[in-house]
Amino acid sequence: MVTGGRARAWLELVRGPAALTVPGDTLAGAAAAGGVPRRDAALALGSSVCLYWAGMALNDWADRAEDARDRPHRPIPSGRIHPAAAFGAAAGLTAAGLALAGAANRAQLATATALAATVWAYDLGLKHTPAGPVAMGAARGLDLLMGSAAGGRVPRAALPPAALLAAHTTAVTHVSRHEVDGGSRAAPLAALATTAGVAAAVARPGADAGTAQGCAAGYLLTAAPALARAARHPTGDHTKQGVIDGLAALVPLQAGLAARAGARRSVPVLLTLLAATRRLSRKVTPT
Template identity: 50%
Template sequence: MSRSRAWAELLRLPALFTVPGDALSGAVAAGARPNARTLLAIGSSLCLYEAGMALNDWADRAEDAVERPHRPLPSGRIRPSSAFTAACALTAAGVALAARAGRPALAVAAPLAATVWAYDLALKHTPAGPFAMAAARGLDHLLGAAATTGRPREALPSAALLGTHTLAVTTVSRRETQGGTSLPPLAALAATAVLTRLVARGARGTTGETCAGAGVGTAAETAIATGIGTGRRTPAHVGADLTPAGTLRTTLAAAYAATAGRPYTHAALNPSPPLTQRAVGGGIRATIPLQAALAARAGSGLTALAIAALAPIGRKYAKKVSIT
């Protein structure tokens, strides 16, 4: 059990629940229903994500010996060679699964794998680090579109939104052990507000998009005000989409705003290491409602609900194993 827990900590297993939504939301963003090839994309994403987790701790083992001596590698519960071997095997498995899904999927998975390795081995501690992580999440979203339809370009707008969220979370995470500055969580807070507005508005061509003003809607406006902590409510837009599809979008956007915004606000007010770490955890967990909102924005309510159902499961296991 002790060895199993060590691997669960190394691979950050609760974070795995943030992965399937990438491919699922990417598939519907390309205008298709998830199919068997989408499942291959999800399998590929899971393998590449976990490869990145194992490689991350292998690359940071000297740093973790000072700042996080309880982690599996510096504590001696897992050998560095085992972590590196796992990273290699998981990368190979991820690329192989993408190849099974077709050439378009492989064409996305290959640069995704390269980005994961480049981030962990070279870019993490450079100014390019957050952008590399954002690119990886965006490519993972495109992987679902490429595997399902062979047309990943159609998912580029939603990939950019998902990548922006990841950029914000990663920027905050660079200070999670030191804290000391309010600027990253404040920037992440602003990004969350913008993303909430965009995903709640709906994509062009979805139900209710032709409403005058194309506003966020009262539910999302309230979520921004209460979840992000501005303390004020902005006026409700005329012509808000009150259809079932529009209500689902705004509800999921509100969930995203609350999940990410509250811990960002706390970290901005008190940028201590514990609150900064909570902000990172909140940002990671918020990936799921954001993916669900993107699926709803693309007009697939069932896929959105399926993605959203992963949130409480991930939250349950995050109480047992740290997500960061």
Template identity: 50%
Template sequence: MKAPLRTLAELVRAPAALSVPGDVIAGAAAAGTLGRRTAGLAGASVCLYWAGMAANDWADRDLDAVERPERPIPSGRIPAPAALGVAAGLTAAGLTLAARAGGARALAVAVPLAAAVWAYDLRAKNTAAGPVGMALCRGLDVLLGASAGDPVRAMPAALVVAAHTYTVTELSRREVSGIAGPALPTATLAATAGLAAAVAARGNASAAMLAGEYLTSYGRAQARLLTGAPTAGGTGPLRTPGTVPEAGAGAASPAGPAAVRAAVGAGITALPSLQGALTARAGRTWLGAAVAAVAPLGRLLARKISPT
């Protein structure tokens, strides 16, 4: 059975892949190894990301039949075995591209990255270790870009991207249930502000500007979880009378699933701005601006195919 391209795009969350090449570019910029092989490593990274999305839906097919029946597998638009085949094929493609682009040094990072992706989808995702597992995947993705040189030089950039990923993943765990109180969005918003400030403080003017863009786009969506403001699509947080004190008492209204999904989507589409800031901080100002320029396109495509 052949799945239409749109169904495959939904399965692998195609637009979200725009947030992936910037990991490799930021890592290569930090390590001073930007070159022709960087493009191949970025392609490998995209394949592994798409593989993870397909494997995610295969692993969650029974749960999605209840909570997210519109997804490709529970809706019947693609069989579960076909989705698993897509995930396996993309994993093989990613490892092959990494080997061709960077040889044994790249494979030394790509293989653990692929293993971390599958471990997250099959084991860690629905546990307390889930956010750490996803953060590990993104951190390794940055180090993949630095694999041609000294990955230690890219470790600060990897930690920044990993920390951002941790906040997005923590929020994503509430995409179905919503968020009952202000503690989580307050913590993730504070972490986002801290990351932006750290990148700006150690960078040049371009890095500071791009870090500000990152904070604005992602921070605004997190702030909506606290204030109860409507999402961009017009669907605001769910409000359940009596569950929290009135806003004047200093507590936030509960944020419903639609608002949480909007915040998670914003976290994904804002990542190129953060990657661009890291790239600019490494002295590649124009390349950093080019990486960040992907963010508006990601937000546009996210309106057609959900990145979450």
């Protein structure tokens, strides 16, 4: 029987609140493809969530020695989850993610394979190198492309939104490198500049510009205030909040990308997810 405490430990391990930002990748990708079969979209979403959870579990397994020093409350160093169980979960979830993608079509499986390889490379080698934030950004971009591949191919129209999502994620990942001790003004300032540029790209004139512009404003209002505070006062707590709000900002960004592609009905769904992400983040940290 899984106790409440054990369930919470696993929720912390896989970053439960942050996982709520994953469905928007699939929805934005499907919108960029001009709509995809519902079955394949559902398989893409399931694959995406599995690979995200796998990456989070593998991250904590790879960082268990570092976390024992800097984050002893995390599930592995606190003894609530055994390292072998975390690694087994990462491997099993990766296999499940690839199987779900393969059940859809070859393009989706190929994109999922590239995503899984990027996740494992990041966690096991690239994380502490200059390439780490770029790899994390690439993973988010690939996740959107997997949603677009639910139609049987990756359309060219999906590349610009994937690039915007990757740019935001890369910037926030740079900030996250300082969330334990703080001290960096450059990273949150760079993230602020990136956020402004991404918002401008989403809000530019085009299809359903009104909805997209509203989402772009929501994206800025979600990410910018905490990043600005982290830039002014780069303490560990302010920096961590900048990362948390930067993750939450993925949802209105995804909504704006979906709106620009004509999928206006996705917007209220994603904004509901944003509210759920914020509520859960008050109980379980997403970083």
